Amino acid sequence: MTGRKNILFLMTDQHRVDTLGAYGGVRPTPVLDELARSGTRFDRWYTPTAICTPARASLLTGQAPFRHKLLANHERNVGYIEDLPDGQFAFSTALRQAGYNCGLIGKWHVGTQKSARDFGFDGPDFPGWHNAVDHPDYLAYLAGHDLPPYEISDRIRGVLPNGGPGNLLAARLHQPVEATFEYYLATRTIELLERYAEAARERDEPFFLALHFFGPHLPYILPDEFFDLVDPADVELPRSIAETFQGKPPVQRNYSAHWTFDTMPIETTRKLIAVYHGYVALIDRQIGRVMDAMARLGLADDTAVFFTCDHGEFTGAHRLHDKGPAMYEDIYRTPGLLRVPGEPGGVVRSEFVSLLDCTATILDLAGLEPKLAVDSRSLLPLVGGAEVPWEEDIVCEFHGHHFPYPQRMLRTDRYKLVVNPDSVNELYDLRLDPDELLNVYEHPEMAPVRKRMMHRLYQLLRERGDNFYHWMTSMYDVGATDYDPTLSGLDEATYQSPAP
Structure with missing residues (x-):
């Protein structure tokens, strides 16, 4: 062989x-x-x-x-x-x-x-x-x-x-x-x-x-x-x-x-x-x-x-x-x-x-x-048992079954964030709630986790070229916008004129 x-x-x-x-x-x-x-x-x-x-x-x-x-x-x-x-x-x-x-x-x-x-x-x-x-x-x-x-x-x-x-x-x-x-x-x-x-x-x-x-x-x-x-x-x-x-x-x-x-x-x-x-x-x-x-x-x-x-x-x-x-x-x-x-x-x-x-x-x-x-x-x-750098989270996606239903998920060691544009978002603490029965997305004490994970998911989707991020740009706290979210090319704040 x-x-x-x-x-x-x-x-x-x-x-x-x-x-x-x-x-x-x-x-x-x-x-x-x-x-x-x-x-x-x-x-x-x-x-x-x-x-x-x-x-x-x-x-x-x-x-x-x-x-x-x-x-x-x-x-x-x-x-x-x-x-x-x-x-x-x-x-x-x-x-x-x-x-x-x-x-x-x-x-x-x-x-x-x-x-x-x-x-x-x-x-x-x-x-x-x-x-x-x-x-x-x-x-x-x-x-x-x-x-x-x-x-x-x-x-x-x-x-x-x-x-x-x-x-x-x-x-x-x-x-x-x-x-x-x-x-x-x-x-x-x-x-x-x-x-x-x-x-x-x-x-x-x-x-x-x-x-x-x-x-x-x-x-x-x-x-x-x-x-x-x-x-x-x-x-x-x-x-x-x-x-x-x-x-x-x-x-x-x-x-x-x-x-x-x-x-x-x-x-x-x-x-x-x-x-x-x-x-x-x-x-x-x-x-x-x-x-x-x-x-x-x-x-x-x-x-x-x-x-x-x-x-x-x-x-x-x-x-x-x-x-x-x-x-x-x-x-x-x-x-x-x-x-x-x-x-x-x-x-x-x-x-x-x-x-x-x-x-x-x-x-x-x-x-x-x-x-x-x-x-x-x-x-x-x-x-092979090597210790190599590896991502500490994973992104999953869904697009529908029986009807269109877009979702994106970010899973980390402890938490899971699910973005549902048509409905409530979900956040689960898998250490305290491994069966995912309690959605803590709106819990005030989870605000730092929610913000951190939303930023991270947004970043990963943009890096991959997954246009789901456009919805997140206007709907959630994802940080400063460095592009024209209307995609018009006419926003003076983001449009750079070509050099003369």
Whole structure:
């Protein structure tokens, strides 16, 4: 093998960080826990935005959502673009040009007209956001292994505000584990891994291979073994289930009604959380099959392994499900694991890092220029245990889901500021209130913190070129203005005449 690393990229969808044993979860996830033990665990790993398509586009491009401008899921698009433009930088294109084989098995969800193949990935095309149980290749897999078709019962859903049936949240799957879409995805990944291993061995061709599960995104549809794996009586409810929405943006209460939380008994909520943990266990087992195949093929010493997700999931926290216009830790802080051959294991880092940083890291592992991913930074120095200068805060953004709803967030060691132009802003003291129940933005004693964080967020948005800062210029105390906020070019105070 050359000095360039093979890369296995394992990704889930809508995955809570506290479901991993390595992050203090009460139920072990043995395969992922072993990856953390043998690699690096990042404890402050955030998504740039808690919505599938924009987050995945950021991973592909190394650009923040405001820059790549693919800002909403197709299924709930509210007028934004639906595909990345021609000529858009993508790490996969750079890897292909450098001689890498590139494959992606599973969820794509980066636009509608352009598929993963358009960006250089091998593998079947799975459009949409959920398990493609009617996909011809999956149906052929079932038929070829004499497995029964998809069938569900025991549906769990609440009642919508208009009296209609609520969104499907979970159901029992009448198939064996070997017939699940998760098992199928792992099988197809192993098959492609075997092909890439041969190319690496015989032609010295490195590979990037991604396995993107559609779960544990709701609805949680599982066979008996995992649907009943966790006893609901053993489920500890999240403390933020005590949410009152007092002093919070009203949109959060509306979202709670949309996800029908209050129309279901608390016992149903416990069952939902129990099934969610079962879903995580199913995925952990399938990742184990892929890791075993990698060891069998002799690839472990040459292959870097990532595990992360696009964003988190509420699962009842703050009386919410799914994700949406609320920038709580439940959906913005996510798991992030990375094992690089030759680097120490059991490393834990507390720096603020992002899903965005995977892009530069992938390029770095391939011996390419990480700066091609303009909003990304390679994590390899942190994996190596180096003490390097790093940002002491992180910015996240949101642009809407179901309807336009712009938000920006600044997270520091202790505090979180959320700017909501249409509503009340939010400030949380995460040391005293880790569940983010009390919005202290208007509390008089928080004025110095509020001012400091507003200044810092404004500065960072201006440096990045995120025009959200224009709203902040006129609405908040952000310091002296050094430009004409009307953008007219006619303000004598800021306009500089050209030299004669």
